[in-house]
Amino acid sequence: MESLFLLAPIFPPQGPSNPPTLPAPGFPTHVLTRTSLDQAWAKELKCTDQREPGMLDVVWSALMDNDPIGRTWGKLLPSGVPSGVSRFRNFVTWGWNKTTAAQGGVLGGSVPVLIVHGEHDQTANTTPPNTANPALDFHVPALYDSITGSHKLLVTVKCAGHSMPWEVQHKNLHNLSKHWLQHTKVDDKTEGRFEMDENGNISPAP
Structure with a gap:
């Protein structure tokens, strides 16, 4: 390297x-909703124009494109389609x-x-x-x-x-x-x- x-x-x-005893208790996958992404990201926006307008929509769309299963989960929108979730793995440190x-x-x-x-x-x-x-x-x-x-x-x-x-x-x-x-x-x-x-x-x- x-x-x-x-x-x-x-x-x-x-x-x-030292490694833990596996399998460790818990769950294998976290799920992130668009709202929770917005809230977590907003906590770190401390400067004016730190991100461009509309970036939340761009990022969420990319996440949904990357997870064809996750985008079929979540509450139904008024349009009748699922709101979607972004799945990411849990881990043991x-x-x-x-x-x-x-x-x-x-x-x-x-x-x-x-x-x-x-x-x-x-x-x-x-x-x-x-x-x-x-x-x-x-x-x-x-x-x-x-x-x-x-x-x-x-x-x-x-x-x-x-x-x-x-x-x-x-x-x-x-x-x-x-x-x-x-x-x-x-x-x-x-x-x-x-x-x-x-x-x-x-x-x-x-």
Whole structure:
């Protein structure tokens, strides 16, 4: 592996190292309604024009196109067709925490790492913190801190949330990923914390 580009990685720093007894209790699939998508996304919209008008409809339509079964579920609309749900898998978290991220010095060593997240991301950065279950308490900056190698960068994107690929910062995100995959550098830097503004400019994080 030449390098890693991680966008809003789900990282529980205090998560368990040992696998659970499988099958784990619970359910295999979450379901997301259009209303719940709207509500979750709205919580992370902190800047004016963070997303273009009509993007919720565009994203929901794409999700329905991607799930021919899920789009037949849900309450019936006045037109008589189902409102649809977007299904996504449940998961059991283990073996990925501050101890294993540091293991062998691989990350940031033989495998350079760029970590990117939106400043308003409340999904990859659990808000408020989940003190009851460390396996579900996620923190992106903690991953940067856990990596022991020196070739590592953390970029916090201004005016962006967990849905950054669907927001106005998506072009800057694409350019950042292209530059990293070609050069494994950010603004000619190979280590440190940075911010990216709405014009795609990179500056050291305060």
